[in-house]
Amino acid sequence: GQQLNQSPQSMFIQEGEDVSMNCTSSSIFNTWLWYKQDPGEGPVLLIALYKAGELTSNGRLTAQFGITRKDSFLNISASIPSDVGIYFCAGQRGSQGNLIFGKGTKLSVKP
């Protein structure tokens, strides 16, 4: 099946540090999305990217849609304990909304 390669798989960082994670694909996507999942809950949309090269921020989060349309990254600045969770990238190709998800990056933040 189609795959997104998301890295790193997990990160253990100190509160206040910056975080960077990325997703790559062998296929082109029209839209890149970044979700966060807290334990026992469904994924919640953080940032949506719609154009190649687009750079979008949401508070301390910044994400970019790669120029080739085959990759995206998410940065979190000055991490805080509530940033803990699993972050998923997702690519959307067609108009029917089907998403292809990466395997997730598990973020742990030490106070």
Add this chain to the structure above:
Amino acid sequence: NAGVTQTPKFRILKIGQSMTLQCAQDMNHNYMYWYRQDPGMGLKLIYYSVGAGITDKGEVPNGYNVSRSTTEDFPLRLELAAPSQTSVYFCASSTGVFNSPLHFGNGTRLTVT
């Protein structure tokens, strides 16, 4: 705002039993989806629907059935539960407008033993 509501939250089934996972959304979204999430993996699409009366297979449809008789509800049916169907199931919805993001429910954790 209820958003996407899934029931039950947890369920244990014996092999061969059947059950229906319920999903309802109150946002008048046309598009609805069922995903499964296995440990350490991303979400994989089981079935989706672009409107009442219309359903289509996703990446991993085998062993499941769906129906969409109303805009609000999109139940997922397991007829003969197997251990391979142990997973967390997420329902999602979207407006269907191009590039509209998905809104997820809180999931149903299913164990088949």
